[in-house]
Amino acid sequence: xxxxxxxxxxxxxxxxxxxxxxxxxxxxxxxxxxxxxxxxxxxxxxxxxxxxxxxxxxxxxxxxxxxxxxxxxxxxxxxxxxxxxxxxxxxxxxxxxxxxxxxxxxxxxxxxxxxxxxxxxxxxxxxxxxxxxxxxxxxxxxxxxxxxxxxxxxxxxxxxxxxxxxxxxxxxxxxxxxxxxxxxxxxxxxxxxxxxxxxxxxxxxxxxxxxxxxxxxxxxxxxxxxxxxxxxxxxxxxxxxxxxxxxxxxxxxxxxxxxxxxxxxxxxxxxxxxxxxxxxxxxxxxxxxxxxxxxxx
Amino acid sequence: xxxxxxxxxxxxxxxxxxxxxxxxxxxxxxxxxxxxxxxxxxxxxxxxxxxxxxxxxxxxxxxxxxxxxxxxxxxxxxxxxxxxxxxxxxxxxxxxxxxxxxxxxxxxxxxxxxxxxxxxxxxxxxxxxxxxxxxxxxxxxxxxxxxxxxxxxxxxxxxxxxxxxxxxxxxxxxxxxxxxxxxxxxxxxxxxxxxxxxxxxxxxxxxxxxxxxxxxxxxxxxxxxxxxxxxxxxxxxxxxxxxxxxxxxxxxxxxxxxxxxxxxxxxxxxxxxxxxxxxxxxxxxxxxxxxxxxxxxxxxxxxxxxxxxxxxxxxxxxx
Numbered sequence: 306x307x308x309x310x311x312x313x314x315x316x317x318x319x320x321x322x323x324x325x326x327x328x329x330x331x332x333x334x335x336x337x338x339x340x341x342x343x344x345x346x347x348x349x350x351x352x353x354x355x356x357x358x359x360x361x362x363x364x365x366x367x368x369x370x371x372x373x374x375x376x377x378x379x380x381x382x383x384x385x386x387x388x389x390x391x392x393x394x395x396x397x398x399x400x401x402x403x404x405x406x407x408x409x410x411x412x413x414x415x416x417x418x419x420x421x422x423x424x425x426x427x428x429x430x431x432x433x434x435x436x437x438x439x440x441x442x443x444x445x446x447x448x449x450x451x452x453x454x455x456x457x458x459x460x461x462x463x464x465x466x467x468x469x470x471x472x473x474x475x476x477x478x479x480x481x482x483x484x485x486x487x488x489x490x491x492x493x494x495x496x497x498x499x500x501x502x503x504x505x506x507x508x509x510x511x512x513x514x515x516x517x518x519x520x521x522x523x524x525x526x527x528x529x530x531x532x533x534x535x536x537x538x539x540x541x542x543x544x545x546x547x548x549x550x551x552x553x554x555x556x557x558x559x560x561x562x563x564x565x566x567x568x569x570x571x572x573x574x575x576x577x578x579x580x581x582x583x584x585x586x587x588x589x590x591x592x593x594x595x596x597x598x599x600x601x602x
Numbered sequence: 603x604x605x606x607x608x609x610x611x612x613x614x615x616x617x618x619x620x621x622x623x624x625x626x627x628x629x630x631x632x633x634x635x636x637x638x639x640x641x642x643x644x645x646x647x648x649x650x651x652x653x654x655x656x657x658x659x660x661x662x663x664x665x666x667x668x669x670x671x672x673x674x675x676x677x678x679x680x681x682x683x684x685x686x687x688x689x690x691x692x693x694x695x696x697x698x699x700x701x702x703x704x705x706x707x708x709x710x711x712x713x714x715x716x717x718x719x720x721x722x723x724x725x726x727x728x729x730x731x732x733x734x735x736x737x738x739x740x741x742x743x744x745x746x747x748x749x750x751x752x753x754x755x756x757x758x759x760x761x762x763x764x765x766x767x768x769x770x771x772x773x774x775x776x777x778x779x780x781x782x783x784x785x786x787x788x789x790x791x792x793x794x795x796x797x798x799x800x801x802x803x804x805x806x807x808x809x810x811x812x813x814x815x816x817x818x819x820x821x822x823x824x825x826x827x828x829x830x831x832x833x834x835x836x837x838x839x840x841x842x843x844x845x846x847x848x849x850x851x852x853x854x855x856x857x858x859x860x861x862x863x864x865x866x867x868x869x870x871x872x873x874x875x876x877x878x879x880x881x882x883x884x885x886x887x888x889x890x891x892x893x894x895x896x897x898x899x900x901x902x903x904x905x906x907x908x909x910x911x912x913x914x915x916x917x918x919x920x921x
Binding site: 336337339396399400403405406407408409411412413415416417419420423424426427537538541542545574576577579580582583586587590591594 | 631635636637639688689692693696699700702703704706707708710711714717718829830832833836837840879882883885886889890892893896897900
């Protein structure tokens with residue numbers, strides 16, 4: 306049972322870092338972005354480029370990675386952010402200013418997602434790859450559960466980032482403006498909030514967390530061009546389960562989806578883990594459409 | 603010469619079959635402003651349903667009823683419609699962008715079932731040796747020409763019906779709801795019910811499209827159900843002109859032509875080491891076309907008609 310919780314929380318880490326971007330974009334830009342999963346993939350592969358250039362992921366304190374991978378993650382954040390900004394300037398921003406419907410934006414994000422994913426396949430090939438090819442030693446926890454060093458890193462980094470995000474949203478002027486825009490864009494605008502600036506930061510924070518999530522995923526599980534896309538459905542499920550208007554709800558949703566997935570793997574069949582997300586979406590929409598922490602519209 | 607002719611027949615059959623999916627999306631998106639991100643799921647449900655109904659008996663799979671092909675096609679439409687109800691009912695009554703997420707989810711699940719529920723779907727081995735209509739009629743070319751005639755007949759009938767629907771009160775209400783749900787609601791139109799109808803009918807067309815595909819190729823496997831198909835249908839409709847039935851068909855033929863021709867060209871011009879990537883490059887290319895169309899000509903090649911029922915205008919007033 307302990308193992309189910311450990312695996313569930315590790316899976317939830319990637320989903321929760323990804324869903325923050327989905328939630329911010331959904332609330333501030335008003336559409337569910339089908340490209341967010343692939344931003345994780347881009348982030349993971351951007352780190353791979355730096356690791357390949359440096360020739361090593363390094364090692365500190367007996368871990369399987371060191372400064373080179375940390376540097377790589379920083380480069381990945383910048384590059385993924387740059388790509389997100391570029392895509393907003395050329396595509397999403399142009400559509401938004403042209404008054405395109407939400408449906409058009411969804412479709413464009415689906416197209417962007419496919420292009421990004423296939424560009425990764427063109428440059429890196431379809432096969433899995435790793436930052437470090439060594440076997441990951443596992444630690445034994447109480448209750449007979451096992452966890453690898455890298456998975457501990459995943460959990461720790463996720464907890465730190467979620468706390469950081471909370472402080473950012475509640476304590477900084479920018480964070481507060483983001484919440485204001487997501488609640489009521491026109492009211493925020495008349496109160497002198499620079500909405501364009503908020504939008505730029507929305508993409509940046511989304512891609513910042515996506516780049517880290519992608520790098521962590523690569524560290525713990527290895528990279529392949531479809532991993533981000535496969536995380537997209539759990540991310541949407543987390544968003545809906547938690548309540549689309551509530552970013553903390555989305556993170557709670559991610560934890561629940563992660564645990565539900567690992568329960569499925571343990572007691573039903575590993576092949577159907579993605580189906581959990583779909584069933585969760587339908588059940589929540591039938592029973593409590595505003596989600597666990599969402600407010601009724 | 604005969605080679606080219608039989609290739610053209612083959613090409614038109616596939617384009618005709620796919621145009622049913624595009625018309626289905628046009629019903630959902632063009633008429634009612636609903637987006638299905640799981641087109642391939644409904645296509646797949648249709649294909650598997652007809653395979654179960656008309657296919658041979660497999661020792662390690664479901665089906666083998668050996669019923670006539672028309673029953674397979676009708677069954678495919680009904681099952682796809684049922685799947686559409688399951689996902690449409692809970693999502694459309696809320697914010698209708700939830701439908702995009704819901705359809706994406708159901709398509710993923712259908713693909714998982716096709717891959718993993720081996721005792722029914724035979725997994726990646728797929729269901730094979732499905733009966734082909736007119737199989738006994740003569741040479742393969744004759745069979746294909748008859749099949750093409752059938753496809754043209756079905757597409758023609760669907761086109762005719764959809765034109766009638768577009769110009770009917772039903773079609774005008776759909777457009778009204780798409781443009782302004784509250785105003786339509788104030789006129790006593792139940793937006794949820796209208797939207798659900800259009801979503802289910804569109805999904806049934808996608809199911810029919812999948813069923814014809816399975817009958818034509820005689821084989822269906824999870825490999826025929828990749829997300830790229832959903833995307834191709836998007837591009838076909840956007841390029842053709844969403845909201846316009848003629849546009850949906852023209853867009854399908856244009857994009858399918860580009861897709862098949864570009865494969866030949868890419869394989870020939872790319873260095874051998876890159877040729878393996880041809881299909882990937884094509885996806886990027888088509889993605890690029892979609893984005894360019896959305897940015898510069900969102901109305902498509904044949905835009906939607908602004909007035910669908912000129913004779914219904916009050917007192918012959920001009921705009």
